[in-house]
Amino acid sequence: MMKVQKELLLSDVQSKSDKSPVTVADYGSQAVVSFMLERELPSKSLSLVAEEDSGYLRNERGQETVQRITKLVNDTLASDGSCSESPLTAEDVLRAIDNGKSEGGSHGQHWVLDPIDGTKGFLRGDQYAIALALLDEGKVVLGVLACPNLPLASIGGDTQHSSHREVGCLFFAEVGAGTYMQSLDGSSLIKVHVSTIENSEEASFFESFEAAHSSHDLSSSIAKKLGVKAPPVRIDSQAKYGALSRGDGAIYLRFPHEGYREKIWDHAAGCIVVTEAGGVVTDAAGHPLDFSKGRYLDLEAGIMATNQKLMPLLLKAVRESLEEKTSSL
Numbered sequence: 001m002m003k004v005q006k007e008l009l010l011s012d013v014q015s016k017s018d019k020s021p022v023t024v025a026d027y028g029s030q031a032v033v034s035f036m037l038e039r040e041l042p043s044k045s046l047s048l049v050a051e052e053d054s055g056y057l058r059n060e061r062g063q064e065t066v067q068r069i070t071k072l073v074n075d076t077l078a079s080d081g082s083c084s085e086s087p088l089t090a091e092d093v094l095r096a097i098d099n100g101k102s103e104g105g106s107h108g109q110h111w112v113l114d115p116i117d118g119t120k121g122f123l124r125g126d127q128y129a130i131a132l133a134l135l136d137e138g139k140v141v142l143g144v145l146a147c148p149n150l151p152l153a154s155i156g157g158d159t160q161h162s163s164h165r166e167v168g169c170l171f172f173a174e175v176g177a178g179t180y181m182q183s184l185d186g187s188s189l190i191k192v193h194v195s196t197i198e199n200s201e202e203a204s205f206f207e208s209f210e211a212a213h214s215s216h217d218l219s220s221s222i223a224k225k226l227g228v229k230a231p232p233v234r235i236d237s238q239a240k241y242g243a244l245s246r247g248d249g250a251i252y253l254r255f256p257h258e259g260y261r262e263k264i265w266d267h268a269a270g271c272i273v274v275t276e277a278g279g280v281v282t283d284a285a286g287h288p289l290d291f292s293k294g295r296y297l298d299l300e301a302g303i304m305a306t307n308q309k310l311m312p313l314l315l316k317a318v319r320e321s322l323e324e325k326t327s328s329l
């Protein structure tokens with residue numbers, strides 16, 4: 001994936017109908033994960049709720065892109081070593097991508113995948129994540145976040161100049177069993193916990209790098225009310241949830257612009273990674289996120305996360321800031 005990030009061509013990037021970007025790496029990652037899940041869970045029929053679909057790839061202009069993705073997928077599976085089967089055809093790859101069309105919901109088990117979360121960060125050479133979660137009867141019971149560019153050392157506040165430059169973190173959480181972090185090369189497994197800060201003035205917060213994804217004005221007003229002194233830590237993708245789960249910062253804020261509908265794959269894995277590390281994730285009204293409603297999350301105004309001590313203060317600051325915003329319109 002990191003090699004693909006470095007060698008991405010202009011022709012590898014397309015624009016979706018909502019103007020957001022998608023790359024051969026997004027499609028390739030979705031095909032690989034879908035293929036692996038099918039292979040590992042042969043006894044069950046797989047229900048996968050995933051971001052991408054083959055629509056664009058199946059039209060004529062998509063042909064070349066499909067070839068590129070098929071090669072990436074076969075190279076990836078071959079380098080994994082565990083795969084003895086013959087190479088996948090373009091049609092196998094398109095079918096694996098389209099496995100992700102499930103509607104999810106409140107019954108049974110559904111896998112939820114964001115093959116590359118933070119595509120804009122991926123294109124910029126910054127943070128991105130591969131996010132996989134499992135829903136059981138509408139609840140997230142398992143979450144895995146791979147963050148290939150996230151430093152193993154803290155990215156919070158004053159530790160930016162740490163001498164440890166090693167990157168690549170894997171976070172995983174299972175309901176009732178806590179959250180663990182491992183380096184992507186497989187060494188150093190540790191149990192992680194959210195920040196224990198109780199004084200909001202000492203807290204720092206994470207938000208989207210892209211102001212189009214989350215209002216930086218609103219978060220700044222909330223931070224001011226809390227007396228937060230540190231500047232915002234702006235990074236792409238659910239790497240924010242990962243960093244929060246190990247206490248790099250104490251607060252996560254996300255306030256999309258009016259009318260935006262959040263998708264479950266943007267939060268399912270991150271949400272359990274943070275809650276199993278002792279944190280709380282809610283919408284702007286303080287309600288827990290409901291992953292049982294299909295591909296979208298129905299929620300009020302935004303998403304926030306912090307530790308249990310700070311949540312009441314954060315909720316109050318968010319309420320006040322939202323009220324001020326409404327009355328100033």
Ligand SMILES: Nc1ncnc2c1ncn2[C@@H]1O[C@H](COP(=O)(O)O)[C@@H](OP(=O)(O)O)[C@H]1O
Nearest residue numbers: 116117118119120208210212213236237256260
């Ligand atoms: N206008 C918008 N407002 C809020 N979120 C948006 C958005 N347009 C795209 N997104 C979502 O924001 C995600 C990235 O979040 P972040 O800003 O935390 O990196 C994107 O995930 P993808 O990159 O998987 O498409 C996309 O689903």
Ligand SMILES: [Mg+2]
Nearest residue numbers: 020021051119
């Ligand atoms: Mg996308």
Ligand SMILES: [Mg+2]
Nearest residue numbers: 114117118266
């Ligand atoms: Mg996403």
Ligand SMILES: [Mg+2]
Nearest residue numbers: 051114116117
């Ligand atoms: Mg994505």
